[in-house]
Amino acid sequence: MSKWWPVSVRRGTALAAVLLSASVFALGWFGMREFVRLQLSHSAIASTQQQLDRMADAYRVASLGAGPTALTSAVSSGSALFEVISDSGRPVVASKELRQWDPQWTPLPPAPASAPSDWKISTTATLRPGKHPDWREYRTYTVLGRVVDDVSADLIEPLGREATDLHTGLTGAGDAKPQRLTLYLFVIPWDTLRIVSTLDDTLTFFAPLAVLLTGLVAWFTAGRALRPVEAIRRELAEVSGSQLGRRVPVPRSRDEIAKLAETTNTTLDRLEHAHDQQERFVADASHELRSPLASLRAGLEVALAHPDRADWPEVAQRSLLDVQRLQRITADLLQLTAEVPAPTGHVDLADVVAEQIAERALQPGPVFRSYVDGPAVVPGEPVQLERLLRNLLDNAARHAESSITVSVGASGGEVVLEVLDDGPGIAVADRERVFDRFARLDDARARDAGGSGLGLTLARDIAVRHGGSLRVEDSPRGARLVARLPRSS
Missing domain, CATH: 3.30.565.10 (Histidine kinase-like ATPase, C-terminal domain)
Known part of the structure; x- marks a missing residue:
């Protein structure tokens, strides 16, 4: 038994229940947290992919004659982080928050020149806010990208715009031939972080409470289960050589403790029987052996007191008879007390x-x-x-x-x-x-x-x-x- 482990069965059971429940809750907490995070992350990526596809569709529709107005609802949220890159590597338009969150932001690269029209990519980008007063956390984001071919020049010029949507700042001018653009859209993790944080806060309160309740239940359950054992112990402590008739209480439940009590009483029955046999053997032996021993001693003492007048063959014969009787009595007594x-x-x-x-x-x-x-x-x-x-x-x-x-x-x-x-x-x-x-x-x-x-x-x-x-x-x-x-x- 380890020194730090309690000797008491009740305390050991409660401690084991606490450790086991704490381990189970910790594993459950971690597993649930990861499951929720992965599900929300996958949902956020799917939602971002749909929004990126709407942006690409908006560029196609606007290039087919609908004009810049088709780009008005391409970005559904003003907090979206996006960036549009021309094939030359120069940014066409980017979210205003992007440079606020990372003053040293370097534009993402355009798609390879050999990329097909359905080219898509999932990459990562790290924003470094530096000393920004409202955003000091460095965070790596998942960024989804795809290409759009044959975009009219009037949907591109002027380059380097910063806005909350795709059409703000467009001049409507541009005689250049259509270009290919690479669209990037950041996966925003705020909903995932908020829900995971709420889950952590909730489990931080309820998990220790559940562990404490488990320990208390184990403590009281073990005490109740061991109560009959304590009664058996007390009764056994009172059993002595003069009180072998006492028996331990048998619980009404037909569980292992009740079987232990029954086995204990059976053992006490055998012990009492063996003790009674021993007492009878001692009493019978002391009573019945006394007479032939006395006769044997008296005959020998008389013969020794008058050796010249003693008939020694007759003394030996009487002594032999007494010894034979002693042997029979002893053998019979042993036979009665032996376990056959x-x-x-x-x-x-x-x-x-x-x-x-x-x-x-x-x-x-x-x-x-x-x-x-x-x-x-x-x-x-x-x-x-x-x-x-x-x-x-x-x-x-x-x-x-x-x-x-x-x-x-x-x-x-x-x-x-x-x-x-x-x-x-x-x-x-x-x-x-x-x-x-x-x-x-x-x-x-x-x-x-x-x-x-x-x-x-x-x-x-x-x-x-x-x-x-x-x-x-x-x-x-x-x-x-x-x-x-x-x-x-």
């Missing part, structure tokens, strides 16, 4: 069930039975869905008396996975609480068999992440946990 990406693959739950049943068939404990009704393909991650089924089976194995039944089937657009054990079951009042972290029920389903207390919590979390659900449903005997997942199309 959305499922991208497809998994056949029938294969997952077959693998898990085959793995547990060789282990001591309850008998596992499975009923699979055809392929049961769902969108998901194989590791996660295997973890879901493993947790359900581990939970059932801890509480089953003799058998566990696993069934998989399709129902409409869902795949239904059921795990049923023949244990004491779960009371209706506890069917939701059993999915809470470290939930403790009665002694029949207490965590006395090595569980971390997070298995069902993890299982439901995986089911929800895969767009499904996990519930405890009615059964004649034991606990019946049912997971429903969307079926792959």
Whole structure:
């Protein structure tokens, strides 16, 4: 950012609007001025050419017998600047103002001797008024010229006349043969200069006013547009670790600022969720890790206090069990707090069930039975869905008396996975609480068999992440946990 450019967005916007509008008005002013000047100049040249043609026609008519009276109206304006030159280069007649405006005026040259009868020229001449009291400006004029053949001598003599028209001062005498004359007429720029000056005066007043109004409009518009941003900033400034529930105001307008506010609130939602997960992780870890750590420490301290009477293999075995429980609790807690990406693959739950049943068939404990009704393909991650089924089976194995039944089937657009054990079951009042972290029920389903207390919590979390659900449903005997997942199309 340049040092001279304001840091404030509002001031920067207003300054940018002022600079842009000033540039646009300046270019428009220059363009309009040049356009008007060129149009008026072309119009003045066309009008002067018409007047020059009338002068030539007047000489022709007068030479054909109409006499000097035909020259009376040849010059339509008394302020016209003209000059008539003979082939010898001597001036025949010239405007009286011409020598007043340039005391050192040198007559223009005649047309070339070989010039045709329709010869025309457009040239320039500079008038130098010198110390003339009423006209001190040096100016270059456009001068139009043409020739007239066979002009009677009585329309020429005497030479060197100065007048406001073509016939003043003529003597009517002259026996010389007809001559060719070169007529020059100056293009008078006064109308062009006056209109351009009026345009300049007008724009000198209105252009700065328009630039000022543009800057003010930009200032107030930017302030109004940034008002919601300031409200968002103030609200964000109040957000802290103890006030993550606050949200920024969303403007009613559906513009970019409203989208920014919505995105900010979405980010705050994720931040609050992450903060809650962190707090739960800290609380759960501090609560659940305390018991196995205390047990591990107490066992080791007792053994060290009486090393000669300690059964060190048994101490090591108990310590290993406590360490394994600590590992399970830590892994489950990390799994709950980790951000798992959305499922991208497809998994056949029938294969997952077959693998898990085959793995547990060789282990001591309850008998596992499975009923699979055809392929049961769902969108998901194989590791996660295997973890879901493993947790359900581990939970059932801890509480089953003799058998566990696993069934998989399709129902409409869902795949239904059921795990049923023949244990004491779960009371209706506890069917939701059993999915809470470290939930403790009665002694029949207490965590006395090595569980971390997070298995069902993890299982439901995986089911929800895969767009499904996990519930405890009615059964004649034991606990019946049912997971429903969307079926792959």
